Amino acid sequence: MSDPMSDPTSDPMSGPMSGPGARSAEAVSGRSGRSAEAVPGRSGRSAGAVALAEREVTAPPTRPAHKRKRLRYAGTVAFFLLPSAIPLTLYTLIPMVGSLWASLHEWNLITPMRWIGLGNYSELLAAPETRAAFGHTLYFIAGYLPLVYCGGLGLALLLNRAMAGRDLFRAIYFLPVITSWVVVALMWKWLLNPASGVVDWALGLAGVDGPGWWTDPDWAMPSIILASAWKDLGFVMIILLAGLQAIPKEFHEAATVDGAGAWQRFRHITLPLLSPSTFFVVVISLINGFQVFDQIHVMTGGGPAGATQSVVELIYNLTFRYGRAGAASALSWLLFAVVLIVTLVQVRAQRRWVNYG
Amino acid sequence: MQHPMKNTVKTAAVALVAGLLAAACSQGSATKGAESTPGGKVTVRYFTFSAAPDHVKDLDTIVAAFEKANPSVDVVVETAPYDQYFTKLQTSIAGGTAADTFELNYENFVTYASAGSLLDLGTVRGDGDDDAAYAAESLAAFKHDGKQYALPESFSTVVLLYNKDLFAKAGVAEPTADWTWAEEQAAAAKLTDKKKGVFGDFQPVTFFEFYKALKQAGGEFMAPDGSKTTFNSPAGVKAATWLVGKVGKTMPTEAQIGGTADYDTNLFKSGKLAMWHNGIWQFAGLKDVPFNWDVVVEPGDSAKASAVFHNSVAAAAATKHPKEAGAWARFLTSSSVAAQTRIASSWELPPVSDQAVLAGYLKDPKPANRQAVFDSLNAIALPPVIVRQQEMQDAVTEALSNAAAGRVTVEEALKTAADKVDGLLG
Numbered sequence: 001m002s003d004p005m006s007d008p009t010s011d012p013m014s015g016p017m018s019g020p021g022a023r024s025a026e027a028v029s030g031r032s033g034r035s036a037e038a039v040p041g042r043s044g045r046s047a048g049a050v051a052l053a054e055r056e057v058t059a060p061p062t063r064p065a066h067k068r069k070r071l072r073y074a075g076t077v078a079f080f081l082l083p084s085a086i087p088l089t090l091y092t093l094i095p096m097v098g099s100l101w102a103s104l105h106e107w108n109l110i111t112p113m114r115w116i117g118l119g120n121y122s123e124l125l126a127a128p129e130t131r132a133a134f135g136h137t138l139y140f141i142a143g144y145l146p147l148v149y150c151g152g153l154g155l156a157l158l159l160n161r162a163m164a165g166r167d168l169f170r171a172i173y174f175l176p177v178i179t180s181w182v183v184v185a186l187m188w189k190w191l192l193n194p195a196s197g198v199v200d201w202a203l204g205l206a207g208v209d210g211p212g213w214w215t216d217p218d219w220a221m222p223s224i225i226l227a228s229a230w231k232d233l234g235f236v237m238i239i240l241l242a243g244l245q246a247i248p249k250e251f252h253e254a255a256t257v258d259g260a261g262a263w264q265r266f267r268h269i270t271l272p273l274l275s276p277s278t279f280f281v282v283v284i285s286l287i288n289g290f291q292v293f294d295q296i297h298v299m300t301g302g303g304p305a306g307a308t309q310s311v312v313e314l315i316y317n318l319t320f321r322y323g324r325a326g327a328a329s330a331l332s333w334l335l336f337a338v339v340l341i342v343t344l345v346q347v348r349a350q351r352r353w354v355n356y357g
Numbered sequence: 358m359q360h361p362m363k364n365t366v367k368t369a370a371v372a373l374v375a376g377l378l379a380a381a382c383s384q385g386s387a388t389k390g391a392e393s394t395p396g397g398k399v400t401v402r403y404f405t406f407s408a409a410p411d412h413v414k415d416l417d418t419i420v421a422a423f424e425k426a427n428p429s430v431d432v433v434v435e436t437a438p439y440d441q442y443f444t445k446l447q448t449s450i451a452g453g454t455a456a457d458t459f460e461l462n463y464e465n466f467v468t469y470a471s472a473g474s475l476l477d478l479g480t481v482r483g484d485g486d487d488d489a490a491y492a493a494e495s496l497a498a499f500k501h502d503g504k505q506y507a508l509p510e511s512f513s514t515v516v517l518l519y520n521k522d523l524f525a526k527a528g529v530a531e532p533t534a535d536w537t538w539a540e541e542q543a544a545a546a547k548l549t550d551k552k553k554g555v556f557g558d559f560q561p562v563t564f565f566e567f568y569k570a571l572k573q574a575g576g577e578f579m580a581p582d583g584s585k586t587t588f589n590s591p592a593g594v595k596a597a598t599w600l601v602g603k604v605g606k607t608m609p610t611e612a613q614i615g616g617t618a619d620y621d622t623n624l625f626k627s628g629k630l631a632m633w634h635n636g637i638w639q640f641a642g643l644k645d646v647p648f649n650w651d652v653v654v655e656p657g658d659s660a661k662a663s664a665v666f667h668n669s670v671a672a673a674a675a676t677k678h679p680k681e682a683g684a685w686a687r688f689l690t691s692s693s694v695a696a697q698t699r700i701a702s703s704w705e706l707p708p709v710s711d712q713a714v715l716a717g718y719l720k721d722p723k724p725a726n727r728q729a730v731f732d733s734l735n736a737i738a739l740p741p742v743i744v745r746q747q748e749m750q751d752a753v754t755e756a757l758s759n760a761a762a763g764r765v766t767v768e769e770a771l772k773t774a775a776d777k778v779d780g781l782l783g
Contacts, residue, residue, distance in 0.1 A: 109451035111472040195615035212612040217764065304611065305759050320444045322748050323468070 103330035108323030120330035130331065132306065133314040134338070136221065140310060141289035143225035144232075148285060149278070151229060152236025157270075159237070160244045170241070174234035181231070185298035188227035189214065214300050217307035224308055227295055232288075236281050243277030244270070275354045283346055290339050311335050400431045401681050402456035403689075404446065407511065407668060407705065409436035411641045415702045422694040423685060430681045450474050450673065457676040458686050461507055463498060463667040464742055470501035476672040477504045481683030490691040495708035499669045507669035508690040511705035513637050514733040515569070515664040517541075517656065518724075521649035523548055523555065523631040532632070534732065536656035538573075538599055541632065545607035548631035557607035559621045560634040562600050562761045564753040565664065565740065570596035572662035572738040573655075579741045585782065589775035595658065597757060597767045604761040611762060636666065637730050640703040644723065651724045654733045663733035664740075668705070706730070745781040752777040 078085075103120055105113035124130045159170050176184060191199050192213035200210030211219045247270065255265050271278075293312035296302060302309035302317065309317075311331065318328035408416040413436070420432045435456060437445050443465060449455040450469075461469055469475055488496060495509035517532060524531050529544050545557030560566055567588075568578045576592025579585070604610055614620045622639065624630040628648050634655065643650065655663055670690050672682040689695055693714070696707040700717045709715065719727050743749055756774035759765045765773070 108468075108472070109447050110469065110474050189616070193615045194612040195617070197615075215612045215615060217762075303755075304762070305755060305764060320447065321751070322745065323447065 099329040099332055102326050103333055105326045106324075107326040109319070109325050110323075113326070116326070120327045121334070124327060124331055124334065129306075129309070129314065130334075133309050133311045136308060137290060137292065137310045139221055140225060140228075140292050141286060143222065144228050144289055144292075145282070145285050147225065147229040148232050148236050149281060151233050152281070153240055155233060155237040156240035156244055160241055170238075173237055176231045177234040177238075179231070181294035182298055184231050185227060185295045188223070188230070188295075189299045192223050192226075214308075215304055217305045220300050220304060220307045224292075224295055224299060227299065228292070231295075232285070236285070239281050240274065240277050243274045247273045272355045276356055279346075279350050279354045283343060286342060286346070287339055290335060290342070398429055398431045399678050399681050400433055401458060401678055401685050402433045402435060403670075403685065404435045404437070404442075404449075404456035404459040406437055406439045406442035406460055407638070408434065409438070411638075412702060412704045415698050415704055418698050419689060419692075419695045422692070423688045426688070427681070427684060430685065432685055450675075453675065455673045455675065457678060457682040458670055458672045458689075460510065461669050461671050463669070464740055464746055466499055466507055466669060466671075467501065467742060468744070468746065469671065470506040474674055475506040476674050476676060476679055476682065477506060478508060478672060478683050478686060479505050481672075481679045483684060483687070486687055487691075490709060490711070492708045492710050495667065498667060499671075507671035508686050509708040510668045510670045510690045511699060512665060512667045512708050513705040514666075514730055514737075515634060515636050516652045516654060516729055516733055518625065518633040518635055518639065518643075518650060518652050520625070520628060520631050521651055522628065523648075527631075531651070532653045532656065534654045534729070536653070538656055538658045541656045542602075542607070545603070545632060549607045553629070555629045555631070556609055556624065558603050558632045558634075559608050559624065559630055560600060560603060561621070562604060562754070562757045564750040564757075566600055566634065567596060567753055567757060568740055569655075569662055569664045569738040570599055570658075573657040573660055574599070575659040583743070583782070586775045586778045589771045593771050594767055597760060597771055599658070601757065601761045601767055611758065636664075637703070638705055640724065651726050652729050653726060654729050657736075661736040662738040663736065665734065665737045667708075743782060748781050749778050752781070 102113065104115060104117055106116050106119070107113040155173055159166055159173075191197050194200055194210065194212045194215055197210075197213070200213070203210035214220045214223045251269050251273070252265055255269055260268070291312055292310050293316065296308050296310050296313050297316065300308045302313045312335070315328045315331050315335070318324045318331065403420075405416070413434075416434060420434065423432060424430060442460075446455070446459060455474075491509055495512065496505070499505065499507040499509055519532055521531065524544075527548050529547050532541070532544070541558065548557035549555065571578055571588055571593055574592040574596045576588060576590050576596060578588045580587050609620075609624075617623075621630065621633060621635070622642070625633045625635075626643065626646050628646070637652075654661065670686040672679065672686055676682045690707075691709065696709050696711075696714050697717070699705060699707045700714065703718075703721060706715065706718065715731075718730070721727065741749075753774045756765075756770040756777075759773075760767045760770035
């Protein structure tokens, strides 16, 4: 097999860069997190960068003479990886091993651990609370994902046109993204307060009897979804905006000449060419959605009547409220398995609908 | 002996999972503190939920007196609100950063004592220490396996506080010790004036009110051997109906409260609440309200029963200064300075054996009927205590709030709660 880097057309995901220097930079940024993904116009290729880097490292040397060079190259890569590898090991990998160990024990944080094997897992799988928590989490995702994607896409389309104050609006919509979740959640809790909140007051002026929002089990999750979508709108907007700007104008011009209307151009040019950005947004939003916690913990604490008890909120309660750190660790691993499966399915499925042309 | 590998992984788990979370959650307050200050002084840290916000100065008085008597010891106070206190305590113990001494309530004492987290205070007795200073029953409540793992610090009861002005304005006779639920309900209905935002009654729909109301209705929460619950009974239905029935009629609903912290305290202080079921720890905060108020023993139904809460001071098993920690715990709980300070500031009651000290509590003119605090001790309801305490409390409270919001009937709520709690006992 030829080096995928040398021929950009052989791998649809490969970038235009080539040469060892570019490779290591790509590998480092691809591994270390979202930095590569935040570069405008390249967002959809980050997954490609990770896959590429892995292929680079594991590929067998083509000629024995290259062995030492390869080794030195690997050393260079390792050196550049260290700044992220050390904290990753200390704060993610080792605690993960620790939680796997804890998940096999009964442990209330203050007494010595007691080995119970898979007891925590079987108890969790049988408990109605676990099913309810996963159900609430899916409810959240089902409400949040379409809202934040459609809203973000609408904003991106709007702010991709030539208009006065465009940069200002982009900055304003991005502000909530860089604001602390606790601040945002407290603000929404106040806005949606049924007794003294602005929203119900405004609804009252319009003659509408506002709902109980986060004090009402039926409205609590919609309240959380609303606050979450509001906060993450700017993030989705920025990613999609970058994707939109990477679409060559010529395509639109050619289609217009061919007589395509605005909707047809959106449907057959914009959406397909935006699919790498869409894919990235969906993957990240789904992972974040499964881990929804901050806003729930601040706004409802899982209530009322457990209506907003998400999986991570349940993990928190099990550990710090009920002294069942072992069961909480087991639930963390169940969540990890679910997120892993969902993400793998997505990565598989993207081959069918994501267009890297 | 433990396998070394097992030990390493366990240490990693403890240190990283819990320690990190503890550090992140505790704002660093519970994780700092110099072990000893220059000049050979020993630092003893004390973690408390009962001092802030009303009694920080009173605690400082006791600390100053202790440091004067023990010049080589420096006591550092750390406070947390009650609803965060036990999370912080638990994580600090797991992370090995627990304060040398800390407060424990009766409901949580057994958990910590049986976990081996507490120092046997019998091993650090000083020469002059005298257990006779304590009320005998109080001292016995904080023994576990025959060892004194904590010293009784204070106790408090729940009474009915009422706004005399609102009663006078509405022309309703003030509550007496002979009142029953029926009289309370009738008065509350007359006193409630929704147009003015005045509510007749406030009694939280929670586990803590329920086990007490249950006893007032003649029921029992748990079978005598603790093997199963017995609150899903006619008396239970009566008690739950009593609590739930107030919501939306003589008491604000969950939506009206809107999750506001200290909603009931502010409602009473603003003169818009006629009757308030709450603890004597509120007395100090009500000193300067612009209306007349008094207290009375809580009305019962077929029986009288008042809730009593008991706090203690324990020392961490891992403390580096057991001698000093033990001395501070003893001083804080039994010295006359501590007892007098508590009495003078209405900061709950010291569980001392000397009745003359307690009598001083009655000298304060407000509220006039302070005798009710002692009268309420004649018939008490103690909270049921199980190993999975918090889960039981949450299950009962959640079921009752569902009934209060009309989502389920009282009968359904009690059945749900009983099934859940029975499952926790096994």
